[in-house]
Amino acid sequence: MTLLTEKDFGTPPAQSTKLVTLEIDGHTVTVPEGTSIMRAAMELGTQIPKLCATDMVKPFGSCRLCIVEIEGRKGTPASCTTPVAEGIKVKTQSDRLLQLRRGVMELYISDHPLDCLTCASNGDCELQDMAGAVGLREVRYGFEGKNHIAARNTDSSVNASYKPKDTTNPYFTFDPAKCIVCLRCVRACEEVQGTFALTVDGRGFDGQIAAGMDEGFLASECVSCGACVQACPTATLMENTVIARGQPEHTVLTTCAYCGVGCSFKAEMRGDEVIRMVPWKDGGANEGHSCVKGRFAWGYASHKDRITTPMIRERITDPWREVTWDEAIAHAASRFKAIQAKYGKGAIGGITSSRCTNEEVFAVQKMVRAAFGVNNVDTCARVCHSPTGYGLSKTFGTSAGTQNFKSVDKADVIMVVGASPTDGHPVFASRLKKRIRQGARLIVIDPRATGMVRSPHVEAVHHLALLPGTNVAVINALAHVILTEGLENKAFIAERCDTAEFARWADFISDPRHAPEAVQDITRVPAAELRAAARLYATAGNGAIYYGLGVTEHSQGTTMVMGLANLAMLTGNIGREGVGVNPLRGQNNVQGSCDMGSFPHELSGYRHISDPSVRGLFERDWNVTLDSDPGLRIPNMLAAAVDGSFKGLFVQGEDIAQSDPNTQHVTAGLAAMDCVVVQDLFLNETAAYAHVFLPGTSFLEKDGTFTNAERRINRVRPVMAPKTGKHEWQAVAELASAMGYAMAYSSAAEIMDEIARLTPGFARVSFKMLDERGSVQWPCNDAAPDGTPIMHVKGFVRGKGRFMLTDYVATPERATGRFPLILTTGRTLTQYNVGAQTRRTGNVAWHPEDILEIHPHDAELRGISEGQLVSLSSRVGQTTLRAHITEGIPVGVVYTTFHHPVTGANVITTDYSDWATNCPEYKVTAVQVGLTNAASDWQNQWTEHRAASTRREARRQ
Amino acid sequence: MTAAFETETETLTRMANQIAGFFSAYGEAEAAAETATHINAYWESRMRRGLLAHVAAGGVGLSPIVLAAAVKINRPA
Incomplete structure (x- = not known):
């Protein structure tokens, strides 16, 4: 499509159900009560000149450009702040309005640089547009007066009103000289983002936008969501990519590849080059908002570390050898077949990725089940939300947010x-x-x-x-209070829940x-x-x-x-x-990867592999006999590898050597395997143990769908051809075929058709349907042709809701004299998961290393000061990182992130896991913290290992 | 710090006991049945084989619920 410019109605929509009819320039329009005259006019297609108004924030009424005349009323009210009223007659254009608007524009332009031809906003500047709209032909005040434009006054004295550009943010530039102080940025930061990082410093002519306490954007509380840049009507806040590369010329609508929110974006392009990513107003999940990752941190897709050629090696200590796709696939298939011949079918398996599309994930699990002939397929949701699947299916009947x-x-x-x-x-x-x-x-x-x-x-x-x-x-105590104080919803329980199970639970709780x-x-x-x-x-x-x-x-x-x-x-x-x-799903396609049958015990749509009718459906479609026994989960695969019975693994877009717990156990398992195939963008930590590297595609190259945390299936559209020459699902299909199971698709859409054919909740989903509708939330089938925004409306999926007995069982991982603190791990805004993507972007400006948060009391006991190196050790490992002392963490608890491989946060975490799903217990590890001045032994080994890899890379053939 | 991993038997024992620990709230008989159902539904054959071998060898460290569940655990071919 050409460049998609969304209509700006000037003010947000009104929510009233009561309608009001009025007349604008002789035309009748009916709108909800509370609608602004500006918006009502726009509904008619009449764009009243405006500068401070935009429909992403509430009206402000400061620029005085959107004035109108209303029959019978005095003056010229601002149409953005004046609501419609029944029967009023509005004029949006008259000689008086024209003169007033020109006067306003003259004042604005008298303090604005006239560098339009060399301005980054040229062609996309609302100030320029409004000058045209009001017919501005002269500026009677001249340009010599007091201004914010020049560093020096005409008499060479310093211009106290001038502020230089703020280029501290890695992604956008703030040029105060071009600011018209419309406050759209300030209001977007408050109303849309909710950070309140921006303000107006000074009053009247001295008023200027400031980030935080005017310390610059990077040092301020700004979270770089981009809402201010999006709101700015001039070049005051401008993406650096637009400054460097010019304005985009066409748009591709696609979906962010970061978290489970699944924001819709306009990829604004020039040729096959991304100029910027702008959140799409009609995106069901984000409705026009974004964060620093989706909005700006997409440069990893063209990072120099990206591998775009297949590679193989005999041993993991050998240098990689670049080969053709055919050779790489033949090599992988040969190794996998040899392993199965020697150790049995169950000696190999695969891991799917929540960073990949539904179609790519479906292809991998099909390859494992149909071509490998086993159910040893698992997904990274094993280590994040697998308990959600089990817990919600037992109580409500399905594994999904409601x-x-x-x-x-x-x-x-x-x-x-x-x-x-x-x-x-x-x-x-x-x-x-x-x-x-x-x-x-x-x-x-x-x-x-x-x-x-x-x-x-x-x-x-x-x-x-x-x-x-x-x-x-x-949670039990909360339920105990509600029930024993008689605050439960008796009618709901009686009507919607299994009352026998409730009675048993009520006794228990x-x-x-x-x-x-x-x-x-x-x-x-x-x-x-x-x-x-x-x-x-x-x-x-x-x-x-x-x-x-x-x-x-x-x-x-x-x-x-x-x-x-x-x-x-x-x-x-x-x-x-x-x-x-x-x-709240961690990665973009956690929901989808679970939906697609990635777990070893179930096929797509959460149907158990032991069910012969379900298995038969797939067997007939796939023309293969499937194993009825559940396969190995990721931690079980690694344990079996250490034990010697599991020898080959296909890893799609995951980095288990960094993300999974007890790193030394993971790497021992990987090192014990005869063939590890990694399909990824980069030579990640897991690839250090790989024998075959199949280059993957970034989200900018993918064609498929992601399903977000609200079950919303969104299209992922390629903005450029795969840099690797092959879609990931193509490589997977070819590997399956090389293993002896003929598997071929002509397009990702064909895979979705197969998913829909085999998965009741997806029955009506197709690329054509998604392209027409934008997105849909599953279940989407004959019973719910428009999808299902809210689940369990008339009844639970399982029939009656089931109360489960939830006795508290303390984890065996306890604080002890030797390890007296509890480590809990998590993530930070600017980095994503193992950081493979975000560490290769400007986001390192905010989070260049993992930090250990520790309470002042615990720090004091150990003589630790802010920023000092500390040793963090548990019963399974040790690492060194810097300390940050904060009261945001309780006494006795420490916290860190796992975004940087050199930190090795998961060297510390243990193999303890959830009772039902083996989801690791990342949140509880008994540790000790102490001052140190050296890296840990593991870190030294990691550094040596990395140096050896770099040397081998230099010898790559 | 050197890596020290659980043995396969230790891992299976811990996992089985955890499952039994959850279902123990349902009373011993139901807990044993649910534990067996869970293991049959989610454990791969070599894991079930390993657990049953450990039970046959005396089942040291296994909870009474797991031991009661063992007879209902599908024995891999």
Whole structure:
């Protein structure tokens, strides 16, 4: 398509259902009550001149350019701040309005550089457009007066009003000389992003936009979401890529490849070069907002480290040898077949990736089941949200979040559990914060004072700062309070839930051992605070639960998911807008990779492999006999490799040597294998143990779909041809064929057709349908042809909701005298997962290394000062990193991220895992911290290993 | 710090006991049945074989629920 320019209605839509009819320039228009005259005019196709108005923020009425005349009313009101009224007659153009608007524009232009031809905004400047729209032909005031443009006045004295460009942000430039102080940036930062990082410093003519305390964008609280850049009508805030490369000429609509929010973007292109990524207003998940990763951190796709040629080697100590696709695939197939001949069919398997499309994931799991002849296929969701799948399917009947993101706009009380949306799901966090600023109440259950607990105009009513590992005790206590105080929704339970199971659960949860007073010594949550939080959730109206990996990545991760589901059913907070139980998925396609049959025990659509009718459906379609036994999960594969019975692995787009727990166990497993095939963009940590490297495609090259955390299936469209010459699913199909199972597709759309044919929840999904509709939330089938924004509306998928008994079982990972602190790990806003993508972008400006957060008390005991190197050790490993002392982490708990391989955060974490799913217990590791001045032995080995790899790379043939 | 990994038997014992630990709230008989159902549904054959071999060897460290569940665990071919 050509460059997609979305219509700007000037002001946001009104929500009223009452309609008002008025006349604008002689034309009748009917709009919702509360609509601005500006927006009503735009509905008619009449664009009233404007500068300070844009429909992403509320009207402000400062520029005075959008004035109109209303019959019978005095003066010339601003159309952006004047609401429609029944029967009024509006004129948007007259001699008087023209003269007034020209006067306004003269004032603006008298303090604006006249460098349009060399300006980065040339061709995309609203100020330029408005000068044209009002017929500006002269500036009577001249350009010699007081201004913000020149560093020096005409008499050579220093111009105190001038401020130089701020180029501290790696992605955009702030040029105050071009600013018209319309405050669109300030308002976007407040209303859309909710960070409040920008302000106007000074008054009147002296007023200038400032980031933070005017310390520059990078040093300020700015989170670089890009909302201000998007809102700016001039070149004051401008993407550096546009400054460097010029304006784009066409648009490709696609989906972000970072977190589970799944934002829709306009890839704005010049030829096959991306100029910028701009969030799409019609994107169902993000509605025009973005974060620093999706908006700006896409440069990794063309990073010099990118590998675009297949490579093989005999031993992992050999240098890589570049080969043709045919040779690489033949080599991989030959090695895999030799392993199966020697060790048996079950000696190989594969791992799918949540960073890949549904079609790519489906192809890999099909290859493993049909070509390898085993069910040893697993996905990276194993180490993040696998407990969500098990927990929600046992209670509700399906493995999915219950709501769309928009639902939170109707929530009255929001419970955020074990999640830091401002880091992991920033665009949804902005929506959450907006709702809280509107009056919804917030409960945060998290050991850390996350970005949700207290920020400008947002504060949790209750922050239950529990000790890591005691989630289930807390959720049981909340349920205990609600039930024993008679706050449960009896009608909902009677109508929608299995009453026998409820009765059993009620007996269980009423036991005094679950009372807040009984568990407060374990959880560290004061009983009174917990009781107040329970009452709030049960009585404040619509209660919505959002949770993250702080729920799932525990030995009782699945139990906790069930506990959340119990709580929602107990209070009737399921099956309508504003409520629900919602997993915030870490990676972009976690939901999709699970949906696609990546788990070793089930086929697409969460149907167990042992079910002969389901298996038969696939066997007939695929013309193959499938194994009825579940296969190995990722940790089981690695354990079997160490044990000697698992010898070959296909790894699609994951870096288990960095992301999975107990790194030394993972690498021991990988090193014990005869053939590891890695399909990725980069030679990641896992590739150090690989024998075959199949170059992967970035999201800019992919053709397919991602499914986000709200079950929304979005199109991923290629903006350029694969740099590798092959789509990932093509390489997978060729490998399957080389293994002896004929597998071929002509397009990704054909794979989706197969998915739809075999998966009831996807029955009506096709690329054609998605291209027509934009996106759809599954289930999308004959029963729900328009998709399903809200689940369980009339009944649970399993019929009656099932309350599960969720006894608290303490993790065996305990703080001891030797390891007295508890380490919990997570992620930060600017980095993503193992950092393979974001470390290769300007985002390193914010987070160049992993840091250990430690409470002042624990630091003081150990003589640790801010920024010092400390040793972090557990019973399985040791690493060295810098300390950051903060009261945001409780006494006795330390925290770090896992974005940088040299840190090796997962050298510390253990093999302990969730009882039901083997999801690792990343959130609880007993550790000790002490001062050091040296890297750990593991880090020294890693550095030597990396140096040896670099030397081999230099010898690559 | 040197890497010290659990043995396969230690891993299977820990995992099985965890499953039994969850279902223990349902009472011993139901817990044993649910534990067996869970293992049959999610454990690959060599894991089931390893657990059953450990049970046959005396089942040191296994909870009574797991030992009761063992008879209902599908024995791999």
